[in-house]
Amino acid sequence: MLVLEFKAYGKAFQFVAVNEAIRITQFIRNKSLRLWMDGKAKSWLEMSRNCAVLAKEFDFANRLNSMARQASAERAWAAITRFYENCQKKTLKKKGFPKFQKNCRSVEYKTSGWKLAQDRKSITFTDKCGIGKLKLKGTRTLLFYSLDQVKRVRLVKRADGVYVQFSISVDRSESIPATGNAIGLDVGLKEFYTDSNGETAINPRFLRTGELRLKKAQKRLSKRVKGSNNRRKARVVLGKRHLKISRQRKDHAVKLARCVITSNDVVAYEDLRVRNMVKNHCLAKSINDASWYQFRIWLEYFGKVFGKITIAVNPAYTSLECSSCGTVVKKTLSTRTHACQCGCVLDRDHNAARNILSRGLSTTGHVGTFGRDPINVWGVETATEVGANLSQQVTTRNQESLRLEAGECQYDK
Structure with a gap:
């Protein structure tokens, strides 16, 4: 539709x-x-x-x-x-x-x-x-x-x-050449996301940018007499301010999700529960301003349109585990650098993105948000190394079906 x-x-x-x-x-x-x-x-x-x-x-x-x-x-x-x-x-x-x-x-x-x-x-x-x-x-x-x-x-x-x-009523589908790339995404507040290659996307912070204009419009509305035409006009102005921010978020999510999907064949991302995360009143405004859930919805939608693989990964311990040796390195939220005893020193979000990609390639299926229907991930074997080429890790559909019959696959629950 x-x-x-x-x-x-x-x-x-x-x-x-x-x-x-x-x-x-x-x-x-x-x-x-x-x-x-x-x-x-x-x-x-x-x-x-x-x-x-x-x-x-x-x-x-x-x-x-x-x-x-x-x-x-x-x-x-x-x-x-x-x-x-x-x-x-x-x-x-x-x-x-x-x-x-x-x-x-x-x-x-x-x-x-x-x-x-x-x-x-x-x-x-x-x-x-x-x-x-x-x-x-x-x-x-x-x-x-x-x-x-x-x-x-x-x-x-x-x-x-x-x-x-x-x-x-129309089925939208587009075909583009395969890129052979697999990527893991770790969303954040400092940067909108950091991928497994170390690349980042800036967080535009549309609400923070337009907050001053919102406050002025809200102040004008509160000073107007209830039931007057001036109050009605001030309410319309305030509504337009909020509408602009909403459209900016959607435009950013659509363009960024389409770019990510068309540039990669496999995209793994965190299965975050944003509704629970915004209960933290210290970070609620910043989390809502980032609009992670809307970005995920468009990722899964474009994945279905272009026939690409999108995998939702359990985010537990992705920031603590070392992407090289698997050791759990405890760190606070303010610690932005991952330093392991094995000698691996990475940015905290980069390390998490590598773990997300590794977990995504080791799963054979997931349930996507878009349409709430199960989406089977074809031809994905257990990852040998995060930085390895996708062609070395992805097999054909026939080999995947044999593994399914043998019961060797692990399902993401």
Whole structure:
């Protein structure tokens, strides 16, 4: 599934109609959730049927397209399903009981209620909300895809305007020449990552850079009278500041992940639990600013697109173990140099990256974050040396299948 996003341009009354459609979406979702809480809906089918009942009971709900009403109920059912799945896992973390939505920012249409122009530069919404025709501007084009491939159309409201998203049913895959390289990545706060070759990528620290402008915008907002137009304008300015930082992080993660994947055939990285790491209030802001998890998501996505191998490695003791002899050298967080009794002296992150690559090459499979499906790593044998050539360590698929049958492989759990 590919999602293309375009900026929507129209008149003021059209965006008022978009806000009305979003409020109807929120109303139907909350009504569907209340139906489940009262025990009157125990399946998605019963919740979907209730959408027609709400349309007859409330005139404003009838303005929204029928499939858009069903999509609103789907959101409620998705939250309920996620809550049930978390309960079955029997973990100590919060289960995420579904809550009523207070600030919905999007409305989703399925295959009806909208019509694209022949040049694909405008879209017309044909339901009774009165949105009408909106012009589309973006860096991508919809001319390469047929209307049958467009499965969902979503109107998303952000601080700088309204955007139209198209969910297109297409399998994206690209083929590039093999490089014969394998690399291990150790992410950090001083440098964004250090690879097993000793190369580093700078940490841009977008939040720290724009923190002064954020503080000024927040200060202006706090001084404005609640309910006034000046406060509304100050809130929009603050939202744009946060939106810019979010886009900077995403752009950095996408470009860096694509560069790493296209330059290597095997990429091993740490299987970090960022949610637990940010509980340390001293480092929480810096960890969130680095956006490690987003970088990992794009690594796995581009690995699937380009057919490359991505391996999530258990990060335990990767910074303490010596990459040459395997001895555990205890060090504090402030100690940035790894010095072992065997004579190995390396930067702390470089040593960890070598250990990550060694562990990654010694595993035969892992479960990726993208899609939550198991991804089999083909043709990877136990690493003999971190600095060795990939062709000396990687065998063919036939040899790998024989090892699997013999039960000699170790699986990363």
